[in-house]
Amino acid sequence: MQNQSLPQLDDLYKEIILEHYRKPHGREPLEKIDYQAEGMNPLCGDEVKLCLQLQDEQIIKVHLEGHGCSISVASGSMLAQMLEGKTVTEAQEITKHLKDIMHDRTNGKVVDIGDLEALEGVKKFPVRIKCALLPWTTFEEALVGHNHVEVS
Amino acid sequence: MQNQSLPQLDDLYKEIILEHYRKPHGREPLEKIDYQAEGMNPLCGDEVKLCLQLQDEQIIKVHLEGHGCSISVASGSMLAQMLEGKTVTEAQEITKHLKDIMHDRTNGKVVDIGDLEALEGVKKFPVRIKCALLPWTTFEEALVGHNHVEVS
Amino acid sequence: MFDVNKIRKDFKILERKIWDNKPLVYLDNAATTQKPNVVINSLVSYYENYNANIHRGVHKLAEEATTLYEDVRQKIKDFIDANSTAEIIFTRNTTESINLLAYCLDDSIIKDGDEILLTEMEHHSNIVPWYLLRDRRNITIKFTPITDNHELDYNTLEKLITKKTKIVSITHKSNVLGTVNDIQRIAKITKANNSILIVDAAQSAPHMKISFQDLGCDFLAFSSHKMCGPTGVGILVGKKELLEKMPPFLGGGEMIRKVTFDGFTTNDLPWKYEAGTPNIADVIAFGTAIDYIEKIGLENIYQHELKLTEYAFKKLKQFDFLHIYGPKEITKRAGIITFSNPVVHPHDIATIIDQDGVAIRAGHHCAQPLMKKLSVSATARASFYFYNTPEEVDIFINALNKAFDYFAVGACKELKQGVKSKK
Amino acid sequence: MFDVNKIRKDFKILERKIWDNKPLVYLDNAATTQKPNVVINSLVSYYENYNANIHRGVHKLAEEATTLYEDVRQKIKDFIDANSTAEIIFTRNTTESINLLAYCLDDSIIKDGDEILLTEMEHHSNIVPWYLLRDRRNITIKFTPITDNHELDYNTLEKLITKKTKIVSITHKSNVLGTVNDIQRIAKITKANNSILIVDAAQSAPHMKISFQDLGCDFLAFSSHKMCGPTGVGILVGKKELLEKMPPFLGGGEMIRKVTFDGFTTNDLPWKYEAGTPNIADVIAFGTAIDYIEKIGLENIYQHELKLTEYAFKKLKQFDFLHIYGPKEITKRAGIITFSNPVVHPHDIATIIDQDGVAIRAGHHCAQPLMKKLSVSATARASFYFYNTPEEVDIFINALNKAFDYFAVGACKELKQGVKSKK
């Protein structure tokens, strides 16, 4: 277990992640909230509240609030950016694929996830995977109507 | 701590102890019970009930019942034999001296304790000291009016 | 291949000499077992390389320690065949596992007027927690009797279960009689009656293959220290639905999701039931113990103990004044031999054979009610584990012989004869 | 003579390299400390030579193990200056010690309508047990506020204590602020008011000399793993009269005097509160840890940590955008430095400096209410122990510098400037 080689910080903190962190998307309030959930990482205190506005099966707008580290904030920002305009099914597929990437079980499947690719570097920092997935798990729970969620 | 020299069984099971064990004193019921207490060793289940009949300050008769190993039974038998006829103060002194012997704190003081000397060998078997003292602690507690006692 | 002499080399303590160079003959395995070198090394390796508080740290050590700790949960889930790691809770020992249930089932399950059914062969750890619960709630506690062959009386058990019986808590294997109870049979009854079935597996988990799912009980408890693991770790396996429904037990770090000045919410299972810094090192070393036991093989363990018990029984026949407890059939009670006789008190036996390096237990074995039922105040018990040998049984028997001789010939000949003639 | 370089040789883990050969700089001591070799050896020696279940056996191993175990009680009684060994109870950790009280004081002390007084700087382990008690009893829980200098507001505390205040439970030293509270001062108030005073000494016992008798509190709790001892051992020190009056906590072996089919009676103190097989090996190794700490000397430990804290503070001044929590005066908060800043999140700091082998904690430190009070969701914390060095502080500061540079220069320059100009 000892002395794996040093993962590079630049893998974790890709420029694009830092940009999302500095200017996160999805901070404007919604006109109408169809689904919402609060997520938290009970071991560090990171919290996110995620609200969705839908039209039929399409996600119109995503709103996020809360506080967290650069990874969870950037991941939430990417979520807002990516999922707006997608159908619920498409959004769920993206979520699943991101989780598969994080847990090394894509089995070679390739899905276009845009900016999200930048999160792949988080894998080399296992304790931070929770941070990256927090907004996504919260998104899933919002859809099934669970109001609270946590990642572990 | 390891490998102290082997204590000799004959130190523990002196002939006189085995005799007391085989034919314990103090088993006849009393006419009148002035003090009594029950004692037990919670870790092995040995139990003794001790009753005293007094006249003024003198112990007239001791009654014991219960079950226990050879050491506790013999010690109880010796107690009955020794204390009958003694004043309470004398009996307490003997008790104290026996405890001092067991815990190696006589500071050279010598008291005539008759058969009880045979119990000195128990000292070499520290876990059995509780057995030897059980009737005596129960005796002390009977005098102060505690109905239950245990040795530890 | 099961080779006891090779196995013994895994245990440093088995080289120990007692007194003036007597080899240790450790036959007190039902109280606690010895630990193989790999388990001890696991502790050393943890403290020398990874020690950190878990779950809460971002740094390397904390990450490693957390992984090592949570991996053990997975191992135990597999070992005991539970549904998921959410069902595996780390406690201090079997006793704490059962107490946790007595506190937490209280609020969610037990109402005044309800009944709890135990058996006459329970260890204090599966009696006193329920007495404590009775001090808080107005409930009745009943004891399923044992038969003359020292087995559970299943017919009476069936009659004792009523609509009021909310909890049935029962040992899988008696630490005195060795009797193994038929949990599946009881589970059918409790399921039909909607009672919760708790199994005390402290004496079974170390010695036989157990599947939580196959047994069909709701909760199962056992202790690391009785199965080659360190002291300070117990396991509670529980059905997820029940663990979710029950309130938390201890409050503090780890078990919370969120705490405010007004209240708190609980963490997910299984952490909901683990408050404060866990016994990290010992849990990790217990994982090593599980690996070790699985390498030896539970079927091998069971068979070896059965052979030892048979051999010891045959040898014990020479002491015809001995009273041996437990079912007549050896297959029903492998690994444990409890006995007494009216001449030499168990304490005296234990002291005398200790002189030959033989470690057995004498006393009530934390089962005073059972002692009462057996009309005896104390008994002697030899209990085996897979590292014991027939040669050790011989030493034990010889030492016993000396003990009986010492008392009988030295002083109590007539008493011994008395016993014999009374038979 | 206190020689930190000599002392470091006592800890094998301090030779460990992180990643590609970075020396471990362990500054997470408030979470758990490292263990000296003597403590690890103590575990090995126990398991290789004496391992047996205690209190109940007549044989040699059981006798030796019992003596080793009970000797530690005496050691702790002396270490913490309690009245007698009857007042020393072994638990799993500080958390369990406090929960024991919340369960047992419930029945004997707390009535509906009563109040419990805590403080805003408590660890979850001294909050949630009382919330759980509130779920059983209709009681009110109040929090003594902290001042702007992050000390306890004693004046308000005095006002918050009323006739209804049955329990005051308070940390001796905050694990976030480092603040050391004046227990003697509070004890005078609680004594006059007949309230029970509980002290959470998890963070103080490892770092300063404490006398239970001098403090004047009724109960005191701390953890082995935070003071060079193994995980899995906590201590509860309690006044004998109260421990006698309180009902038992967990039921089972060891804690009983007599069990029948009808009921039970409890064992003497302290065993009344120790149910089931204790964490024997770790208790014995904790005894070795106490010896080790006393050899180093608590005054030396305190002074060394004070010096390190002073040094680190001076160095931290260069980061003028940092917010540092706790009293301004370093003597009031030795050993712990908690900080945050609005640019780089504590998690990111911890990840970045971990690359240089520096282990600190980031998060809420199990003190979410306090975080709320401080208006921050997470903070970073460096905490020292006697084996840390000024050179390690340098590595820490350099690593921090990198972290701030990484974020500020690499990406958030304007944010950092924003912070600076806002000041």
Ligand SMILES: Cc1ncc(COP(=O)(O)O)c(C=O)c1O
């Ligand atoms: C002030 C304080 N109290 C209580 C605790 C809980 O200690 P443990 O996790 O050992 O129960 C801690 C440690 O995290 C602490 O710092």
Ligand SMILES: Cc1ncc(COP(=O)(O)O)c(C=O)c1O
């Ligand atoms: C049947 C049974 N149940 C429970 C226990 C209690 O185990 P522990 O002391 O590890 O809590 C024991 C062990 O003594 C036992 O034999």
